[in-house]
Amino acid sequence: MLLTATLSLLLMQQAPSENVDWDAEFGVEEVERDPATGEIPVEPYEQNNENAGAKPFTGDDMAETFGGRDGIRQIAERFVEINFADPRIQGIFAGHDEVRLRRTIFEQFCYILNAGCDYTGRDMKSSHEGLGSRKADLNAIVENLQQAMREQDVPFAAQNRFLSKLAPMSRDVINR
Amino acid sequence: MTPVFNHFATCLMVAPLALLPMSLCAQEVLSDTQSIDQAGTFPEYNAKLLLTNAVSAVDGASGGGISNWATIAGRQETRGVGVQAHVTAVLLPDFFYQSHGVALGIADRIELSYARQNFDTQDVGAALGIGQGYMLNQDVFGAKVRLFGDVVYGNTMVPQVAVGAQYKRSLDGAVASAVGAAHDEGVDVTLSATKLLLSHSVLVNTTARLTKANQNGLLGFGSVSDDSYAIQFEGAVAYQFSRRFVLGTEFRTKPDNLGLGEGDWFDVFAAYAPSDNLTVTAAYADLGSIATFTGQRGAFLQAQVAF
Numbered sequence: 001m002l003l004t005a006t007l008s009l010l011l012m013q014q015a016p017s018e019n020v021d022w023d024a025e026f027g028v029e030e031v032e033r034d035p036a037t038g039e040i041p042v043e044p045y046e047q048n049n050e051n052a053g054a055k056p057f058t059g060d061d062m063a064e065t066f067g068g069r070d071g072i073r074q075i076a077e078r079f080v081e082i083n084f085a086d087p088r089i090q091g092i093f094a095g096h097d098e099v100r101l102r103r104t105i106f107e108q109f110c111y112i113l114n115a116g117c118d119y120t121g122r123d124m125k126s127s128h129e130g131l132g133s134r135k136a137d138l139n140a141i142v143e144n145l146q147q148a149m150r151e152q153d154v155p156f157a158a159q160n161r162f163l164s165k166l167a168p169m170s171r172d173v174i175n176r
Numbered sequence: 177m178t179p180v181f182n183h184f185a186t187c188l189m190v191a192p193l194a195l196l197p198m199s200l201c202a203q204e205v206l207s208d209t210q211s212i213d214q215a216g217t218f219p220e221y222n223a224k225l226l227l228t229n230a231v232s233a234v235d236g237a238s239g240g241g242i243s244n245w246a247t248i249a250g251r252q253e254t255r256g257v258g259v260q261a262h263v264t265a266v267l268l269p270d271f272f273y274q275s276h277g278v279a280l281g282i283a284d285r286i287e288l289s290y291a292r293q294n295f296d297t298q299d300v301g302a303a304l305g306i307g308q309g310y311m312l313n314q315d316v317f318g319a320k321v322r323l324f325g326d327v328v329y330g331n332t333m334v335p336q337v338a339v340g341a342q343y344k345r346s347l348d349g350a351v352a353s354a355v356g357a358a359h360d361e362g363v364d365v366t367l368s369a370t371k372l373l374l375s376h377s378v379l380v381n382t383t384a385r386l387t388k389a390n391q392n393g394l395l396g397f398g399s400v401s402d403d404s405y406a407i408q409f410e411g412a413v414a415y416q417f418s419r420r421f422v423l424g425t426e427f428r429t430k431p432d433n434l435g436l437g438e439g440d441w442f443d444v445f446a447a448y449a450p451s452d453n454l455t456v457t458a459a460y461a462d463l464g465s466i467a468t469f470t471g472q473r474g475a476f477l478q479a480q481v482a483f
Binding site for chain 1: 223256326328329330331374376377417419
């Protein structure tokens with residue numbers, strides 16, 4: 001009964017004409033990337049190292065273990081790359097500015113590992129608001145970070161020490 | 177089919193009210209089916225971090241080998257129902273212990289477990305006059321609720337805390353009453369706190385257990401002279417060498433209601449996850465004196481599958 005009704009309704013439909021500019025129709029604006037940075041401009045916000053969501057380590061040990069700024073950059077970029085490619089969490093990352101995320105994640109890691117960076121990104125709460133992340137998604141992201149750190153030969157105990165700074169952020173990151 | 181049906185039903189109800197053209201509804205039905213097809217290709221995966229569902233304790237709950245933890249069984253998180261099953265063997269000088277069971281973990285909140293314990297008395301059975309190789313059997317039905325906190329995430333100082341109850345039913349009531357036990361069934365109540373201290377790669381668990389059980393219930397509950405609940409403690413400390421490998425030690429105090437010299441339990445264990453769904457555990461366990469036969473130390477072996 002319902003199937004027949006559905007089918008007849010489907011058949012009653014007119015196909016939309018071929019040459020409709022749907023972006024214009026729905027008022028979608030083209031986003032221009034900043035020619036210098038390659039990033040999509042964001043609404044202004046107050047920049048502060050406290051936005052990184054964790055107090056940095058003291059001393060140089062952790063920064064050295066992570067291969068200095070170069071090592072941290074490789075880990076951060078690989079981490080972002082795996083996240084965008086991971087089918088488990090693709091839906092959360094889709095539509096995000098990967099260029100900007102590479103930079104802010106690097107700054108955050110570099111700042112927390114005390115490798116001499118300032119974090120200029122947004123705070124954890126506002127940057128994760130409305131993403132609909134669940135604990136399972138956070139677990140997937142942790143696994144991806146573990147993979148990125150493993151590929152840079154960061155010892156497991158040091159990986160965990162770094163994760164101990166990130167784990168309490170779950171309060172701001174998990175939405176549901 | 178169900179989501180399409182639901183959507184169509186909603187359209188049927190809403191469309192006349194909102195004066196929506198029915199064809200628009202039909203279009204949405206079509207786009208819904210498309211998105212469902214995409215959702216169908218969404219890969220199933222293990223939602224929990226490796227080893228955070230822990231192993232299966234002797235009484236079937238998620239925990240260490242001999243102690244109950246605040247962890248929830250199965251590899252699913254807040255939106256899933258996980259399941260794990262285990263087989264355990266403990267080889268002791270005078271006894272052979274075997275158990276198997278299943279546990280459900282619902283939405284990382286509730287755990288329901290069942291375990292069957294089989295305790296082969298071997299030569300001791302003959303010595304005690306209950307028969308050579310007499311088997312003591314017990315069913316354990318458990319329920320655990322995570323009250324608050326998270327093993328891995330959140331405030332470093334706030335552990336995952338869970339309260340549990342275990343209904344144990346000895347299938348050898350005659351033996352239990354012969355050794356002086358007051359009952360052949362009983363309920364244990366547990367309160368557990370577990371936290372992985374990431375900065376040190378160390379997991380810590382403490383559990384308080386209210387119990388009357390004699391040798392975990394295999395020799396009944398309470399005694400004619402002492403039929404009151406006693407509070408017992410279970411502790412575990414484990415070091416995480418990698419995502420897949422953990423070394424730890426456990427301690428569990430036990431009452432001695434029957435006056436048979438029942439002692440505390442102790443073990444040193446290694447747990448390894450060769451795949452996301454399999455955990456093998458090997459331990460050296462010291463189960464003290466059992467039915468007056470002292471020095472019961474031996475190998476604890478467990479295989480667990482979890483989804």
